[in-house]
Amino acid sequence: MEFVYEAQPMRVVMRPGAAVTAVPGEAERLGLRRLLVVCGPRGAETARAVADSLGDLCAGLFAEARQHVPVEVADRAVRAARSVDADGCVAVGGGSAIGLGKAIALRTELPLIAVPSTYSGSEMTPVWGLTEHGAKRTGRAPAVLPRSVVYDPELTLSLPVPLSVTSGINAVAHAAEALYAPDASPLVSLTAQEGARAMAGALPGVAAGPGDLEARGRALYGAWLCGAALGATTMGLHHKLCHVLGGTFGLPHAETHTVVLPYALAYNAPAAPDALAALGRALATDHAAQALWDLSGTLGAPRSLAELGLTQADLAAAAVEVAGQAYPNPREITAADALEVLRAAYGGDRPPAWS
Numbered sequence: 001m002e003f004v005y006e007a008q009p010m011r012v013v014m015r016p017g018a019a020v021t022a023v024p025g026e027a028e029r030l031g032l033r034r035l036l037v038v039c040g041p042r043g044a045e046t047a048r049a050v051a052d053s054l055g056d057l058c059a060g061l062f063a064e065a066r067q068h069v070p071v072e073v074a075d076r077a078v079r080a081a082r083s084v085d086a087d088g089c090v091a092v093g094g095g096s097a098i099g100l101g102k103a104i105a106l107r108t109e110l111p112l113i114a115v116p117s118t119y120s121g122s123e124m125t126p127v128w129g130l131t132e133h134g135a136k137r138t139g140r141a142p143a144v145l146p147r148s149v150v151y152d153p154e155l156t157l158s159l160p161v162p163l164s165v166t167s168g169i170n171a172v173a174h175a176a177e178a179l180y181a182p183d184a185s186p187l188v189s190l191t192a193q194e195g196a197r198a199m200a201g202a203l204p205g206v207a208a209g210p211g212d213l214e215a216r217g218r219a220l221y222g223a224w225l226c227g228a229a230l231g232a233t234t235m236g237l238h239h240k241l242c243h244v245l246g247g248t249f250g251l252p253h254a255e256t257h258t259v260v261l262p263y264a265l266a267y268n269a270p271a272a273p274d275a276l277a278a279l280g281r282a283l284a285t286d287h288a289a290q291a292l293w294d295l296s297g298t299l300g301a302p303r304s305l306a307e308l309g310l311t312q313a314d315l316a317a318a319a320v321e322v323a324g325q326a327y328p329n330p331r332e333i334t335a336a337d338a339l340e341v342l343r344a345a346y347g348g349d350r351p352p353a354w355s
Helices: 023-029 041-057 071-083 095-108 161-179 186-208 213-231 237-247 253-271 273-283 288-298 312-323 335-347
Strands: 011-014 035-038 058-062 088-093 112-116 127-132 135-140 148-151
Touching: 011 023, 011 213, 023 041, 023 088, 023 112, 023 148, 035 041, 035 071, 035 095, 041 058, 041 088, 058 071, 071 095, 071 127, 088 095, 095 112, 095 127, 095 253, 127 237, 135 237, 148 213, 161 186, 161 213, 161 237, 161 253, 161 273, 161 288, 186 213, 186 273, 186 288, 237 253, 237 312, 237 335, 253 273, 253 288, 253 335, 273 288, 312 335
Parallel strands: 011 148, 035 058, 035 088, 088 112, 112 148
Antiparallel strands: 127 135
């Protein structure tokens, strides 16, 4: 057995009410005195509660986070941080808010505290993304990894069921790709399996009872583990497809991950049988790709790229872009292969058995 594993230097706090009870303590533990709180428009009320809990430690609130972190928004956020002489940043919300916090950290090296309100898992990774001129760039940098992550299941109680479901399946995608990543390790694989198991088990309860705090907590637990698995490994075909569809064609983030995942897994399955078997054990199935497709349908999530607004005319251009850059994947992917996967995801039928 050969592997390399490097632990991420991060503190995690999880408990109901932690958004307003734990964040001030985390800031003080890090020695921070002037924090810029960032969020998106929909999360402004929660972010203001966090800002109020910080009292004099809050130097300002920036509420302009958007999906895929447009570079012009990141520029404004960096200017805002510098204008208030911030010595740290608190990102409150989903992947868009945390992505914006990472963009600030990337440019300024300010320490970041993340307070997630969805299941995106971005808070557990050193991966950043910026969209400019219709293309999304991603990279890895230690500076963007949050110093503290505060999980509060109460923040997710108001997350609409459709977004809860797609955000949760997005998290499962992180675990799935970690299982066949070239830099996987035994601990990461165990983390990924447990994360996928916890999330897939929690989502039906969240959908049936959106106010069920226990189910919400189990989903956040799953999101933590799935995100941690992604943060320790390298992304493959699934994430590349979603970055292209989101960054170039403007498709919504979590919904795109939900639609694409079963097809990316079905395509990679012949080249990664052990990884798919491990994912199947986590999901209690012999057919992981089909089980995730079934889960999406059962919980009312979208299952086709057509539903998300992509057109057939977009497919060829997307396929060329997906195949145009080198990235690790267990199976080679040409533009023709990418087009085949995209066509299947566009139609939304049960994932085929690729040979």
